[in-house]
Amino acid sequence: MESTTEFVARFVNELTFDKIPREVIERAKRQILDIIGVALAGSTQEVGNIALKFVERTGGTPECTVWGTKLRTSAPQAAFANGIFCHATDYDDMWLPSAHPTGVTFPATLAIGESIHASGRQLLVAQVAAYEITGKLHACIDKRGGWHPTPVFGTFGSAAGVAKLLNLDTHGVQMAFGIASSEASGLGLHNGTMTKPFHSGHGARNGVVAAILAADGFTANPNVLDGAFLDTFFGKGSEGSWQLTALLGNPFHLSAPGIGIKMYPSGYHMHHPFEAALQLVKKHNIKAADIDSVELIVPRRGHFDRPTVRTGLEGKFSYQYHVAMAILDQRLTIESFHDERASAADVQHLLKKMSLRIDANIPTNPDITYETVAITLSNGQTMSASEPLPRSHWRYPLAREEWMGKFRDNAARVLEKPNIEKIITIVDKFEEIADINTLTDLIRL
Numbered sequence: 392m393e394s395t396t397e398f399v400a401r402f403v404n405e406l407t408f409d410k411i412p413r414e415v416i417e418r419a420k421r422q423i424l425d426i427i428g429v430a431l432a433g434s435t436q437e438v439g440n441i442a443l444k445f446v447e448r449t450g451g452t453p454e455c456t457v458w459g460t461k462l463r464t465s466a467p468q469a470a471f472a473n474g475i476f477c478h479a480t481d482y483d484d485m486w487l488p489s490a491h492p493t494g495v496t497f498p499a500t501l502a503i504g505e506s507i508h509a510s511g512r513q514l515l516v517a518q519v520a521a522y523e524i525t526g527k528l529h530a531c532i533d534k535r536g537g538w539h540p541t542p543v544f545g546t547f548g549s550a551a552g553v554a555k556l557l558n559l560d561t562h563g564v565q566m567a568f569g570i571a572s573s574e575a576s577g578l579g580l581h582n583g584t585m586t587k588p589f590h591s592g593h594g595a596r597n598g599v600v601a602a603i604l605a606a607d608g609f610t611a612n613p614n615v616l617d618g619a620f621l622d623t624f625f626g627k628g629s630e631g632s633w634q635l636t637a638l639l640g641n642p643f644h645l646s647a648p649g650i651g652i653k654m655y656p657s658g659y660h661m662h663h664p665f666e667a668a669l670q671l672v673k674k675h676n677i678k679a680a681d682i683d684s685v686e687l688i689v690p691r692r693g694h695f696d697r698p699t700v701r702t703g704l705e706g707k708f709s710y711q712y713h714v715a716m717a718i719l720d721q722r723l724t725i726e727s728f729h730d731e732r733a734s735a736a737d738v739q740h741l742l743k744k745m746s747l748r749i750d751a752n753i754p755t756n757p758d759i760t761y762e763t764v765a766i767t768l769s770n771g772q773t774m775s776a777s778e779p780l781p782r783s784h785w786r787y788p789l790a791r792e793e794w795m796g797k798f799r800d801n802a803a804r805v806l807e808k809p810n811i812e813k814i815i816t817i818v819d820k821f822e823e824i825a826d827i828n829t830l831t832d833l834i835r836l
Contacts, residue, residue, distance in 0.1 A: 396616040398636050400564035403520045403551045408512050408822070411519050411643070416822065418645045419518055422484055424818045425652050425794060426477055426493040427458070427834060428801035432656075432725060433479030434459035435804050438585040442475040442592065455502045456831040459805040463835070466502040467599045470549070473498035474592030478541075480725055481587070481707050482656035482801070486785050487648040488529045488540065489659070489757055491591065495545030496521035498595040500552040503602075505831045509556055511817075511824030519643065521552030521598075526644030528616070531632045532625045539587070542577035542594035543624065549598020550605075557606045562613070569611025570601035572620045582658065582694055583705040648758070651785035652794045655723040657707040660695055662781035664710050664762040668717035670776045671766055679718050679737065681768050685745045687714060688763040688775075690753035698742060703728035714764055715741045758786075806834070 393401075408416075433439050434457075443460060451465030457472045464472075477483050477494030484493050500521055504514045525548030529540055550571040554564045574597035577590040605611075612619070621632060644650075655662055664687055671677060687710050689696070697709035706712035706728050715738050716727050726732065754760050765775035780787055795815070802811045810833045817830050824830070 394614045394617050395632060395636060396565050396568060396614045397561060399524065399616055399639065400568060401561045402639050403524065403555055403564045404559065404561045406516055406520050406555065406640075408516050410640070411516065412646065415519060415643045415645045416515060418650065419515055419522070420818050420821050421652070421794065422493045422645075422650060423497060423518065423821070424798050424815065426483055426497050427814065427818075428798035429480065429482045429494070429653075430473055430476035430498075431459045431805040431834065432482065432801040433476035433588070436479040436725075438479045438588050439476050441585070442472045446472045454506045456505060456835045458834045459836065461836045466506050466603070467596045470498045470502040470599045471592040471596035473502070474595030475588045478588035478591035480656040480728075481658055482653050482725070483591070484650055484652055485659045485783060486526065486644070486650040487758060488526075488532075490525070490529055490540040490544060492522055492525045492541075492545065492548065492650070494591045495541050495594040496525060496548045496552055496598070498592070499549035499598045500556060501827070501831065502595075502599060503553045503556045504827045507556065508826045508828060511821035511827055511830075513556060514827050515822055517552040517555040519645065520555045521548040522645050522650075523640060523643055524548045524551040527635050527639055530638070530644075531621060531635050536625060537579050538624060539577035539579045539581065539590050542590040542597075543575045545591070545594035546571045546575040546597045546601070549595050550601040551598075553599050553602035554605065557602055559602065559606055563605050565613040566605035566609065566611050567602045569613060569615050570604055570609060571598060572611070572615040574601060575620075575624075580694070582708045583697075583702070585704070649785040651783050651787060652789055652797065654782040654789075654793070654797065656725050657713065657723060657728060658695065659783055660757075661708065661710060661713040662783050663760070663778050664689075664764050665713040665717050665723060666778040666781045667762060667764040667776040668714040668766070669721060670778065671764065671774055672718055672721060675774060677718065677766060677768070679741055681770075682718070682741070682744060682766060683769045683771075684767045685714060685718075685741075686765040686767075687711065687745065687747045688750050688753070688765065689747060690751070690755045690760055690762070691749060696747050698745060698747070700733050700738075700742060703730045703733045706733045710747065710762065711742050711745045712738070714745065718766075805836070810834075
């Protein structure tokens with residue numbers, strides 16, 4: 392009889408381009424373009440510079456591109472650096488259950504794809520496999536504890552995508568999953584530090600290592616998804632593991648519940664109060680000097696209740712900081728989360744006027760949750776707004792020009808305009824590309 396792990400591994404082994412709906416292929420290409428831009432912007436950040444220095448120091452066979460740089464290194468090291476770049480600004484995509492799938496899986500598949508001169512079609516199939524395993528495995532649990540799900544489940548997704556590119560048979564994919572089960576890790580308490588983007592690089596590198604070892608005959612328990620992994624990480628997590636087989640590719644996770652492109656470079660759950668506050672500011676022409684107090688009404692306090700913000704990284708995960716940015720700047724950019732902006736006098740003064748209240752009637756379901764922002768002016772007038780569908784939501788109908796504009800803005804921090812437009816053309820026709828080095832040549836300096 393076939394085990395759960397064998398069933399999932401066979402799905403990866405047997406997945407072909409023709410089995411993937413056109414909608415899913417197009418969505419995968421959109422996410423690939425988005426993450427390239429996000430990573431290029433991330434390569435300019437301090438955490439990106441430190442990651443690059445580490446990879447330069449530790450060396451590796453020069454076969455894979457470290458995006459936005461002149462460096463070429465080994466596939467695991469390239470996946471590590473690029474994964475950190477992808478999550479450096481917290482600008483990478485979001486879906487359900489809450490995690491960032493592309494930034495942890497695409498650095499892995501592109502690194503191996505580049506090293507073996509895979510075609511665009513091969514890479515798309517591998518990337519869809521990576522998405523599907525990441526999403527469906529995560530959906531098996533109804534609690535997350537203290538884990539950061541992106542590297543925990545992304546390690547398996549990365550291993551699946553790389554295993555597909557290396558043409559592992561079903562048993563080989565099982566071995567890759569077994570190895571990955573002893574690599575997956577990441578604690579949620581690192582939000583607001585450089586270790587959060589480290590998680591993405593860590594998961595990408597681990598997936599590469601797991602699949603390469605499996606390809607060379609490295610052994611592991613063949614049935615880690617039959618209870619052991621979920622039970623060890625999440626208690627009685629395997630009670631929901633039926634979803635892993637029943638819903639695998641039925642529909643594909645990229646199709647339902649879908650995937651959102653982050654339109655602000657910060658923690659997704661802060662986008663609800665930012666947009667709610669922005670509605671009020673624009674509708675009523677509110678100025679910070681006119682404000683007496685601000686109340687944030689949220690479904691749970693959690694680690695996003697950060698009334699004291701000392702650094703830009705901390706601001707990325709603060710309800711209060713996002714509301715301050717909506718009032719003071721009416722925008723959120725990468726520069727909004729630089730330390731200089733976070734420590735500015737106007738920001739610190741406004742943060743002191745904020746309070747937070749929990750309303751148990753607000754649903755905690757991330758698909759429909761919201762936060763309410765109530766602003767009281769010095770004249771006693773109070774106005775409030777809520778936003779359940781911010782622009783980064785997986786169901787928000789972003790127009791092509793919106794996400795394309797984001798890519799161009801991010802990529803322009805590193806690349807010249809001709810290369811940027813060539814990348815767009817290549818990704819648009821990715822399934823027709825004979826060798827993905829055509830792409831990696833354009834994202835290397």
